[in-house]
Amino acid sequence: MKNLFITLFSLFLGINMIAQENIATDYLSAEFHQERRDALRKGMPKNSVAVFFANPVRNRANDVDFMYHQDPDFYYLTGYKEPHAVLVLFSEDQTTSDGNSYNEMLYVQEKNPQAEQWTGKRLGVEGAKNQLGFKMVSNGSEFPSSEVEYSKFTKVLFNDFNNDYRDSKRNQADLYSLIEQFKQQANYDEASLPNPMKSRIYDMIKATDIENSANVAQTIGRALEYYPDLKKDQVISDYTETTDPKVRLELKQQVIKIEQEKPESNLDTQSLSTLMAGLREIKTEEELDLLTKAVRISAMGQREIMKAMHPKMSELEIQGIHEFVYKKYGSEYEGYPSIVGAGNNGCVLHYIENSKMQVNNELVLMDLGAEYHGYSADVTRTIPANGKFTKDQKIIYDLVYEAQEAGIAAAKVGNSFNAADAASRAVIHKGLIGLGIAKTEKEARQYFPHGTSHYLGLDVHDPGLYGAFKHNMVITVEPGIYIPDGSDCDKKWWGIAVRIEDDILITNNGPVNLSAEAPRSSKEIEALMKEKSALDDFVLPTLN
Incomplete structure (x- = not known):
């Protein structure tokens, strides 16, 4: 019996070794x-x-x-x-x-x-x-x-x-x-470890003279809205609450004394993330090969769903087609939870329930990315479930497309990281005001509430230093317009959500759209949606 166990166990290890070789x-x-x-x-x-x-x-x-x-x-x-x-x-x-x-x-x-x-x-x-x-x-x-x-x-x-x-x-x-x-x-x-935000506030207090202390107190007060735990620090709390410049000067002296008396430690929990961000924001050629493959796989998923889409599909079925394509191309995982939002669901920026049973004739926002050997893509397309944009849908879609074109054009070596955002945002704000959906830029911002770009790599939101664009950085350019039901505008716009997101390689010769194989313009999308899908004849038995 013991010999049989050893034989079976050895056989298992041999099979496991063979399986590991075919990778x-x-x-x-x-x-x-x-x-x-x-x-x-x-x-x-x-x-x-x-x-x-x-x-x-x-x-x-x-x-x-x-x-x-x-x-x-x-x-x-x-x-x-x-x-x-x-x-x-x-x-x-x-x-x-x-x-x-x-x-x-x-x-x-x-x-x-x-x-x-x-x-x-x-x-x-x-x-x-x-x-x-x-x-x-x-x-x-x-x-x-x-x-x-x-x-x-x-x-x-x-x-x-x-x-x-x-x-x-x-x-x-x-x-x-x-x-x-x-x-x-x-x-x-x-x-005893320094709190990065607390250290930053202490540095601000130390560097501020009495004449500017009121402005700095307001700045610190806004920071505390995002970091409420720091209100427990009595010095910081008192500095924001007092209106007496002399008291702020005394508090400044307290901060200096606190830092002088702080025990020295060689433990540093802040510098390593900055060092790694500086390395990872620039991609090597070996990385670009894998990242480009992840992006192209994701673009293929978008292409296939454009051909397969019909109004009776569920959000989950749409998600499944994307992810099936990923697996066919050898993608191990999704880079993040897949987002498929039809109609008003698309107005939820990170909608991942994907629970709507039929997408009907609505716009379907699809934000998905394949992960290939660790590297993640991030590609979004928004398409009409029935293959044809309505007049109002097309107006909003084409506005986002125009904004994305401006954002991609701004993704050039030497430009600041926010250049793509500024270019896209200018187009969308002007367009929304022109359509009467918003009266001011402040109102327009609520319909485009997120940033336009982030780094891409091993993380879908890869680390970086957010300085000027450099050769071989990869970023997203993803403007969007989201008009939820009940918005303060003409009801005809309600439930329209559009995001177009592409993965852009920044080079010395200009931006390169790695996800360009997935159609972006409304005309190209409608044309591809007329093509026959390999999944048209894939019909499963009905389960009662």
Whole structure:
């Protein structure tokens, strides 16, 4: 019986090995991840160490977890896709007790045949060395015995913890244990860490002379509307409430004294995100290959639904066609929850219920993006369910299209990040006022309440520094008009929601629309919707 078990178990491992071999080969290379680590190391302060943790495993319900998704920074630097891992990077070479030199360490999940039978093959130490190119790799269980003396570094860089991870109890090398061990090793004290917004307000108070204190107090007061917890800080609260300049001067002195008496700490939870944003906002050619594929897959999804759409479809069916196309092209996931809103549902910016049973003859706003090997697209089209825009729908649609054309044209190297937004917004505000939907720019803004652009990459809202546009940045340009039922305008406009979103590569030769394969103009959309769909004959039996 024992021999039979061993034979079956060996057979399982062999099948698992074969299954793992028949996979895509166009992932980011080990050389890419190494180069990115080297680039980060160059930007780190002297005598510093950076610590990154893998994403937590997130529970869906009971004993079922969500599909695991690696932290984008962690993946960007390592290529490692498994949970319960730590990356430690040093600004300068370190030396082990036996005289070996190193500048990075990776701690990974330990190989475990029994666990792998349930959840899949693990790389383990040797796999991380051979496939990811790391020289110093250890099991997570060895992290507590790390030789790193965090107290000797001028800066210990890490992102503060969101406390959204569980203690599995049985695994002494899970993310919970790894973080707790780091906190002990680095003398982590949450109370002593600077609050970024509080630090910013303190800096404002310190830099303000008595003549300008009233204006600064108003600015701080507006900030507290978004950060109400800071009202608990007595100095900040008093500074905004008093009208006496002399009291504000006394409070300024208190801030200076507080900062002078604050115990020094080498723990830095603010700088790492800025360093990573500076790296990730510019895409390498290897990244652009994957991101472009994700975008083109998403554009194909939009094309296919344009041909397949009819008024009796449900929002969920429309979502399913998009996502089916993604899978046919090898996309592993959606980059974010799919948004399919017919009529007034499209006025909810992040509408993800997709529960309307028939879209009828309404406009259907479809904001979806495929994720391919970690890189996410973000493409939106708005189309008439019956294949033909009404007169009023077309007026609003064409206005958004005109605004997007202006926004894309402004996405040029050297322009400020808000250039695309300013260009799009100017067109929409003027158009809405001209149509009588709004009387002023302030009124017009309520019908276009979101920004026009964000960075795109491993995150659908990728990090960046939001400075001037640079070569090989990728952004979205996504103006929109949303006129909910009950709006203060002619009723004929109610329930019209239009967003057009494309993924734009900024180059020295001008903007390139990576999602151009999905028609954008109202004329092109109507023409494609007349074509036959491969899904026209796909009819399922009725379920009673």
